[in-house]
Amino acid sequence: MTSVVTAGGVSVTMRGPVVDEAEAVLDRLVTDGVPASLMAKNAQLWGPEAVEEASRRLGWLDLPETSRPLLPELAALVERVRADGLDRVVLAGMGGSSLAPEVITRTAGAELTVLDTTDPQQVASVVADRLERTVVVVSSKSGGTIETDSHRRVFEQAFRDAGITGEDLARRFVVVTDPGSPLEKTAREAGYTVVLADPDVGGRYSALTAFGLVPSALAGVDVARLLDEAAALVPALHQPYDNPGLALGAALGASALGGRDKLVIADHGSGITGFGDWAEQLIAESTGKEGKGILPVVVEGPDAPGFAEAEDVRRVLLGARPEDSGLGVSGPLGAQFLLWEYATAVAGRVLGINPFDQPNVQESKDNTAALLRGAAEGEAPTVVAGEPALVVGAVEVHAPAELLRGATDLTGVLEAVVAAIPEHGYLAVMAYLDRFADAGAERLRPLLAQATERLRKTPAAVTFGWGPRFLHSTGQYHKGGPRNGVFLQITGESAQDVPVPGKPYTLRSLQLAQAFGDLRALRSRGRPAVRLHLRDRAAGVEQLLSALA
Incomplete structure (x- = not known):
């Protein structure tokens, strides 16, 4: 048995047992009015204990439109940075601040150096490379991420040691953070360019916010296209049927409830580079709590060890229909970001957990x-x-x-x-x-x-x-x-x-x-x-x- 749900340029294919597993869950989600409630940002969807957190974490649903005012600001920033002769972009950020930009730029073939480590050898190597042509994006939602704070301090010292000080040094930094964070205060005092992100979006749901768009735009990516791709999917997400996000969320949740709580992810011609690493954070951090969860296992390809079907494994192929039992997901990158965020939120409801906190x-x-x-x-x-x-x-x-x-x-x-x-x-x-x-x-x-x-x-x-x-x-x-x-x-x-x-x-x-x-x-x-x-x-x-x- 095969079920294919296609809308907004995205296709979700289910084959074999996953169809039967998902069907009952999908029917219950439709009966409960989940699609309309989710798009209306009903924080009650994940239970009373989740309301406080969820009510502050649903802004990602509007990002295909609310991020558009950033585009002229980004165009001006790119023009200024290029005029300064800075064509090497280093992103200092962790988790949601780095994973999406890395996927975006790798998929577009644009150069972005991602610094998401405290390894001294790796950091020293990045700092030593083309410093005179480097602009550093310092990206932290909380403004207190210890790794990112360390990167900022190391780069500031490196620029000073190279004789770059004052206004010239300030023009080497672009800071992305939430309004009112400690990093915003530090950056403004230093005269750095500051781009504020939407505080109603959690880090792992922030691909289409300033955290994903600023470094990608500086690296030369057409980020407006990402928003267009995501916007094309939005109408379908309101619907009870022909809704790829609801179908994928039901399949993920139903599989985990049925004991298939390992989601093995392999790319098979999607044209998207490194998507599994981004999805890994989204799914693991959103669902792994209270002794429950879906464990993403990112593998090298469909023939890799560990991709074989097992009784606790659900396989997903990115870019192609599954060849036997399992899931297949295809579509452009901007739409896939929104699709998987929506599906993960739905899976959280199915599992009975809050997909927006990270208590551990x-x-x-x-x-x-x-x-x-x-x-x-x-x-x-x-x-x-x-x-x-x-x-x-x-x-x-x-x-x-x-x-x-x-x-x-x-x-x-x-x-x-x-x-x-x-x-x-x-x-x-x-x-x-x-x-x-x-x-x-x-x-x-x-x-x-x-x-x-x-x-x-x-x-x-x-x-x-x-x-x-x-x-x-x-x-x-x-x-x-x-x-x-x-x-x-x-x-x-x-x-x-x-x-x-x-x-x-x-x-x-x-x-x-x-x-x-x-x-x-x-x-x-x-x-x-x-x-x-x-x-x-x-x-x-x-x-x-x-x-x-």
Whole structure:
């Protein structure tokens, strides 16, 4: 059986069991009047406890129109920046402030350097590249994001060291933030250009706000087209039938209720680059709470390990109809942003959770702050690590003995990690490394997925995230979602460090504090977690890959 819902340039295809699963849920959503209520911004849709938060987080529904007044401002800003000879755009932002612009610019073939890390090697490399031609977009909804604040301080010092001061320095920064944030105050005092975003839109729903549009426009993208694409979908979202957003939301929610709570996402000719990473944050952070949730698993393609259908997996192909059972979604990027936001909000209602809060994110931040206070008092964050349980070449293994099961080499360690995954559970690989220089670490995901197929009766989902950016994404799911995850954290020695001007810590200290803070949060919840520390990054990554070969 096949069901195809097409409207506004978007198509959602359901095949096989997903049609039957979604049908009853879809009927209930229509009977409850959800499409009209959602488009009318009825905050009651997610229950009385969600009303306060939801009432302040539904502005994304209007963005195809309310973001249009930004366009002349952006055109003037682009003209000014180009006249200043600044043609390299660096975006300093985390989570919702960086993921959408990265998808937008990569899809358009425009150059944007995204800085969403505290890795000192990666930051130093970005700062050293074409500084004389660089404009920095500092993007933070709260205005207090510690990573972004550190990036701003590092770049300010780099410009001063290069002899760029006063008004010339001020013209190198564009700040995107919410009205009244601490960052707005700091930026205006410094004379930076400030673009205010819609405060009624949460970070992960902000693709079509200033957070998505400003850096993309500066990089040379036609952002008006994105708004046009999204606007074409809006009429269908009001309708009870022929509504792709409602159909997709019903399918996601019904699958999770039926036990298929792993959403494996693969691109198959969509023409959109990196969309899975953006969708990962939206879905995981919106649904992963109260012991419930949908876990997105972004894979390399339809033939990648981990894409096979399993009893706890729902597959979605981007850009093509599913070849057998599952979901297929196609359409232009602007419309897809709005489609998935709408569908995620609908899935939240189906699951009985508030899709607009993130109650478990703060704990890792608090742990990081505590460790940094210790560092400021002379206590290095490394003291938290303790002695390794095992050292193999360039790799230190930090884990409870009962989790390692007597392993004496890296193959044994990784097999013990896989063995610890419970039925219908998952493995999360979290790498606090340089995602460009240490990109080989991403190969661990498919290799570990193959290992689950080889060592278990049924394969298990394996995710991969770069730290600390996943803390603003799947980190909420890890701590608030179903208690069935096993966690493999990877940290590494850095060949260099970068001071954070005006702060008593360096980027290396901050990165370690974030890693240890999250590890502490996971272990405090009884989540099985292993930390692998690479004394030499290149050698350590190769050792891990070899252990899985």
